[in-house]
Amino acid sequence: MALNFHHLHIFHTVAVYGSFSAAAQSLSMTQPAVTMQVQALEEYFGVKLFHRTTKRVELSDAGKALLPYARQAVALMKETEQAMAGYTEMLKGKLQLGASLTIGEYILPRLLGPFAREYPDIMISLKVFNTAQIVEEIVNHQLTFGLVEAPVEHPEIHSDVVLSDELLLIIPPDHPLRDVEEPTFEQLIDHPFVLREQGSGTRQVMEQEMRAGGHDPQQLKIVMELGSTGAxxxxxxxxLGLSVLSRSAVRNESVLGTIVTKRIRGLNFMRDFHAVYLKSTLLPLAAVTFMTFLKKHDLDQWL
Known part of the structure; x- marks a missing residue:
């Protein structure tokens, strides 16, 4: 047997999960197939890489020595795919991704057209959830790749910044604050707010920035929480109230004059959109190509 990346990737995944069954689920393989590949790697080196117990598997001393090299191999493979994705012509396959609501409803529709023109043989399948649901789907192996609106802190999730966005205060066109160039937070707390639900990336970013600016978002008079940006x-x-939403999401309404956008004095609601996926997962080439597309283009021309 010759040593190859496939064996190192399987070994790395078992080491990360501490379980052959969990690794098999992550890799979309059967447990016996994972066990066989690890055994083949052990036979190649002539050492045991894991100590198997009834509850979990633990790395042997030899396995601990191998793990950093396997980790480097996985990282190098990811970098290689990202580097080559931009040069891949006639790429075929299915791009299946999840996106949180603002990205899925208002950002991606403007980007998927240019992407499809550049890669016409990739079929796109999009599922739209809020950020918390996207992360849950990925951790439960229901989804391999997602785009979300807020930073994700999870031990199993890797996150890459791929886009930037700004949140703005939005008000009705006949509101008393229309003539105030940059309302203060203190001026806002006297007015009702209609916000996205808890767990949405928009809500998280808004509240985090308010706290960072020394303000308590609980002072806002929230009269309604709604599950979509459109609502x-x-x-x-x-x-019915004021809100804070993505600039991209209210572009049309702002042009038509049905909504007025403003910045809040002293607060900067800039945020990054993140591509998220399991650390143990090698993304399909279609997903790597899409991330590369987002990073290499000036997206303002479409947004």
């Missing part, structure tokens, strides 16, 4: 916009247009 929030409709509520603001109807005069």
């Amino acid at each position: 929030v916009k409709s509520a603001v247009e109807a005069g």
Whole structure:
């Protein structure tokens, strides 16, 4: 047997999960197949790489010595795919991704057209959830790749910044604050707010920035929480309250004059959009190609 990346990747995944069954689920393989590949690697080196117990597997001394090299091999393979994705012509396959609501409803539709023109043989399948649901789907192996609106802190999740965005205060066109160039936080707490639900990336970024600026978001008079950006916009247009949403999400309404956008004095609601996936997963080439597409283009021309 010749040593190859496939064996190192399987070994690395078992080491990360501490379980043959969990590694098999992550790799979309059967448990016996994973066990066989690890045994083949052990036979190649002539040493045991794991100590097997009834509850979990633990690295042997030889396995601990091999792990850093396996980790480097996985990282190098990811870098190699990203480097070559931009040169791949006639790439075929299926791009299956999840996106949080603002990205899925207002950002991606403007980007998928240019991507499809550059890679016409990639079929795109998109599932739209909020950020918390995307992370849950990835951790439970229901989804391999997602784009979310807020930083993700999870021990199994890797995150790459791929886009930037700005949140703005939005108000009805006849609101008393229309003539205030940059309302203060203190001016806002006297007015009702209609916000996205807890767990949404938009809500997380808004509250984090307010706290960083020395303000308590609980002081806001929240009269309604809604599960979609479209519903929030409709509520603001109807005069039910103020809100904070992505600039991209309210571009059309701002041009039409049905919503007025403003910045809040002293607060900067800039945020990054992140590509998220399991640390133990090698992404399909279609997903790597899409991330490379997002990073190498000036996306403002479409947004």
